[in-house]
Amino acid sequence: MSPAPLIFDRKLIRARQRRAQRRHPATFLLDRVAEDFRDRIGAVLRHFDIAVDLGTPGDQVAEVLGDSGKAGRVIRARTPVPPLHGVMAVVADEEALPFRDGSLDLVVSALALHAVNDLPGTLLQIRRALKPDGLFLAALFGGDTLSELRQSFAAAESEMEGGVSPRVAPFPDLRDLGALLQRAGFALPVSDVERITVRYASVPALMEDLRAMGATNALIERRRVPLRRDTLLRMMEIYGRRFVDADGRLRATFEIVWLSGWAPHESQQKPLPPGSAKARLADALGVKEIPASERTGRGARSI
Numbered sequence: 001m002s003p004a005p006l007i008f009d010r011k012l013i014r015a016r017q018r019r020a021q022r023r024h025p026a027t028f029l030l031d032r033v034a035e036d037f038r039d040r041i042g043a044v045l046r047h048f049d050i051a052v053d054l055g056t057p058g059d060q061v062a063e064v065l066g067d068s069g070k071a072g073r074v075i076r077a078r079t080p081v082p083p084l085h086g087v088m089a090v091v092a093d094e095e096a097l098p099f100r101d102g103s104l105d106l107v108v109s110a111l112a113l114h115a116v117n118d119l120p121g122t123l124l125q126i127r128r129a130l131k132p133d134g135l136f137l138a139a140l141f142g143g144d145t146l147s148e149l150r151q152s153f154a155a156a157e158s159e160m161e162g163g164v165s166p167r168v169a170p171f172p173d174l175r176d177l178g179a180l181l182q183r184a185g186f187a188l189p190v191s192d193v194e195r196i197t198v199r200y201a202s203v204p205a206l207m208e209d210l211r212a213m214g215a216t217n218a219l220i221e222r223r224r225v226p227l228r229r230d231t232l233l234r235m236m237e238i239y240g241r242r243f244v245d246a247d248g249r250l251r252a253t254f255e256i257v258w259l260s261g262w263a264p265h266e267s268q269q270k271p272l273p274p275g276s277a278k279a280r281l282a283d284a285l286g287v288k289e290i291p292a293s294e295r296t297g298r299g300a301r302s303i
Helices: 010-022 027-041 060-068 119-129 147-163 174-183 203-212 227-241 281-284
Strands: 048-054 073-077 088-091 104-110 130-141 187-200 250-262
Touching: 010 073, 010 203, 027 104, 027 130, 027 187, 027 250, 048 060, 048 130, 060 073, 060 104, 060 250, 119 130, 119 174, 147 203, 147 227, 147 250, 174 187, 174 250, 187 203, 203 227, 203 250
Parallel strands: 048 073, 048 104, 073 088, 104 130
Antiparallel strands: 130 250, 187 250
């Protein structure tokens, strides 16, 4: 099997996250995800003895998990791992998990897995690390994230420089993520999406927030020369014309995709085999059933 293509400079991502943490990190998206996580894990009628927070670039999810009473032991796994009182830590890369098969009851992750190079491999490792009937729950950026910035950069570079370079990461699509859960062997896979629109006074304010998240361009194929001033100004002009509200503020979309799946277990619900239904759909709907032989040809025309 050929290795996964290298899309992200993982070392650069970690360096930028460390720099953001040392300054004044912008945590509003992670705070929002952590609150949503509180509701989602609260709806699960289970207690998890060993839970791992994988790669989350902050303390919010680990704190919510610890406060929820849903987990006996919470382990943070990421590189680097700043200390958090009362929570164990393991230095780990999301693409090379240090956990043995069938050792974990719960794996959660927030705003991290969209930036791994081998997402199918990472999901497979997570599923293998879970005990039977263990739960995986994650939130990551989806395909429409920063679509306004991506379109504005592409239009400006095409016009000013005669070509387009990768400026915004290619985030995974909702449908692809659901298929990846199944491919990794998760049972009862579920994926859903939430779109958050953040409004800014200017493009520089948006880009400052991205720096404060440690989320600026870390693509392997990024251009290594400084962005030309005339291209930047043209990008800001295009953004301000295409994505402005009536009050003059600019829109930026962040698409949050939620994934959940269970390690297979014999106690889980399974789809019924074909032909095993006990009731007819026509009875449930209160309509007359028309045999297929009578439907054939209705409304059809020969050509």
